[in-house]
Amino acid sequence: xxxxxxxxxxxxxxxxxxxxxxxxxxxxxxxxxxxxxxxxxxxxxxxxxxxxxxxxxxxxxxxxxxxxxxxxxxxxxxxxxxxxxxxxxxxxxxxxxxxxxxxxxxxxxxxxxxxxxxxxxxxxxxxxxxxxxxxxxxxxxxxxxxxxxxxxxxxxxxxxxxxxxxxxxxxxxxxxxxxxxxxxxxxxxxxxxxxxxxxxxxxxxxxxxxxxxxxxxxxxxxxxxxxxxxxxxxxxxxxxxxxxxxxxxxxxxxxxxxxxxxxxxxxxxxxxxxxxxxxxxxxxxxxxxxxxxxxxxxxxxxxxxx
Amino acid sequence: xxxxxxxxxxxxxxxxxxxxxxxxxxxxxxxxxxxxxxxxxxxxxxxxxxxxxxxxxxxxxxxxxxxxxxxxxxxxxxxxxxxxxxxxxxxxxxxxxxxxxxxxxxxxxxxxxxxxxxxxxxxxxxxxxxxxxxxxxxxxxxxxxxxxxxxxxxxxxxxxxxxxxxxxxxxxxxxxxxxxxx
Numbered sequence: 001x002x003x004x005x006x007x008x009x010x011x012x013x014x015x016x017x018x019x020x021x022x023x024x025x026x027x028x029x030x031x032x033x034x035x036x037x038x039x040x041x042x043x044x045x046x047x048x049x050x051x052x053x054x055x056x057x058x059x060x061x062x063x064x065x066x067x068x069x070x071x072x073x074x075x076x077x078x079x080x081x082x083x084x085x086x087x088x089x090x091x092x093x094x095x096x097x098x099x100x101x102x103x104x105x106x107x108x109x110x111x112x113x114x115x116x117x118x119x120x121x122x123x124x125x126x127x128x129x130x131x132x133x134x135x136x137x138x139x140x141x142x143x144x145x146x147x148x149x150x151x152x153x154x155x156x157x158x159x160x161x162x163x164x165x166x167x168x169x170x171x172x173x174x175x176x177x178x179x180x181x182x183x184x185x186x187x188x189x190x191x192x193x194x195x196x197x198x199x200x201x202x203x204x205x206x207x208x209x210x211x212x213x214x215x216x217x218x219x220x221x222x223x224x225x226x227x228x229x230x231x232x233x234x235x236x237x238x239x240x241x242x243x244x245x246x247x248x249x250x251x252x253x254x255x256x257x258x259x260x261x262x263x264x265x266x267x268x269x270x271x272x273x274x275x276x277x278x279x280x281x282x283x284x285x286x287x288x289x290x291x292x293x294x295x296x297x298x299x300x301x302x303x304x305x306x
Numbered sequence: 307x308x309x310x311x312x313x314x315x316x317x318x319x320x321x322x323x324x325x326x327x328x329x330x331x332x333x334x335x336x337x338x339x340x341x342x343x344x345x346x347x348x349x350x351x352x353x354x355x356x357x358x359x360x361x362x363x364x365x366x367x368x369x370x371x372x373x374x375x376x377x378x379x380x381x382x383x384x385x386x387x388x389x390x391x392x393x394x395x396x397x398x399x400x401x402x403x404x405x406x407x408x409x410x411x412x413x414x415x416x417x418x419x420x421x422x423x424x425x426x427x428x429x430x431x432x433x434x435x436x437x438x439x440x441x442x443x444x445x446x447x448x449x450x451x452x453x454x455x456x457x458x459x460x461x462x463x464x465x466x467x468x469x470x471x472x473x474x475x476x477x478x479x480x481x482x483x484x485x486x487x488x
Contacts, residue, residue, distance in 0.1 A: 010460045014453055018437050034330055037373060043328055044370040049463035051366060052413040053432045054359040077352055083311055084316065084357060254315040257340055258322065293311065301311060 009042035096142040100127035107252030117151035125247035131204030145176035162198040183210040184219035231269040238288040256303040260288055309351040314343050318357050321365045338369045349403045363406045409467055416466050427455040
């Protein structure tokens with residue numbers, strides 16, 4: 001590795017980390033990486049050194065006696081591991097619950113009328129935060145899926161989910177979210193969807209757009225009313241199907257590796273009892289080619305079978 | 307169920323995104339993440355101080371090996387010795403977590419040798435997560451000085467690890483070793 005590349009890699013590491021919002025810096029960095037594999041190697045060397053510094057900082061503090069230090073490390077390591085697991089697995093859901101103004105229970109859809117007269121239908125195990133002001137009606141979809149009949153009002157209605165904004169233009173529309181999947185269907189009127197820094201997309205009545213990782217798929221919109229105790233899948237990729245399944249249980253689905261994206265499933269699976277829900281999970285795992293690594297304590301850990 | 311499962315669950319997505327960007331290849335990044343998971347599932351968890359840092363360290367090392375192999379395969383190899391060198395002497399192999407432990411130990415020792423101010427800068431930036439400007443304000447120095455400290459510190463650590471991984475042995479000797487293996 002030549003010294004020039006090593007120096008550049010370290011400087012890029014600092015810049016990219018320090019200026020995440022600077023599109024120019026980020027693009028220039030990507031171009032530098034793409035110019036030569038030696039740049040990529042140099043950058044990985046810099047990352048390895050930078051990352052190692054986080055773990056190896058203990059000597060900066062006053063050293064403890066070796067026996068005490070070892071016992072402390074064991075206990076602290078165990079406590080940290082437990083804390084990390086709890087926060088990592090349940091933290092996001094707890095955070096959603098705290099922020100939510102309206103939620104629906106696992107397995108139960110819920111209909112409500114907002115202050116402006118808009119009618120809103122929350123799919124099972126969904127959560128939203130509502131913020132109506134004098135200039136706009138803002139709804140954030142924190143989890144799950146929602147269908148909105150927007151009441152006429154001078155203020156625009158804006159639905160947000162992560163970095164996506166759905167802006168209605170007099171309409172009835174539905175938004176369904178799962179990790180790495182977002183589906184927006186329009187029943188009447190038009191909505192405009194903006195994702196992160198990409199150009200806005202207009203979706204007309206009768207159409208549906210699904211963002212799945214980097215892929216975008218447009219299909220005709222077909223509205224499905226939830227049927228009690230039945231999991232209805234409409235051309236659902238694995239991430240969305242398992243999110244819908246989990247909404248019946250109130251479970252959290254955790255993927256190890258990326259969910260498979262090459263299969264979509266149409267299905268109606270009964271979910272009337274624990275046995276049927278378990279059988280539905282087994283069916284989904286089989287159809288999508290998944291290994292179920294854990295199913296218990298409100299958590300399902302999945303991995304695409306090799 | 308491995309104690310690592312919760313760590314994978316919390317951080318695999320971020321690791322995949324970082325590797326995809328650095329490698330410029332989503333599938334290769336995915337392979338590296340899967341490889342990281344498989345290799346760590348049975349690794350000793352109790353002695354790891356920072357599981358996330360450890361996970362990323364293994365991932366970065368595997369990505370570097372994958373990139374070296376791709377680089378060698380994709381290039382016109384004029385020097386067969388150089389190709390052997392690139393693949394054989396640097397491949398982390400199945401015991402990548404041992405290599406990572408060694409790297410962490412090296413950095414731990416190296417940090418103790420850094421000048422106090424440089425060590426403080428590295429701590430604030432890496433561990434406290436401060437920006438260069440915030441670090442400068444905290445220490446009452448300029449952002450440029452902070453950047454210089456970081457650049458020097460990381461260069462030292464990078465060179466030290468590279469030297470240690472190569473065993474401080476001259477390239478000619480390593481090529482001879484590679485031939486012996488064959």
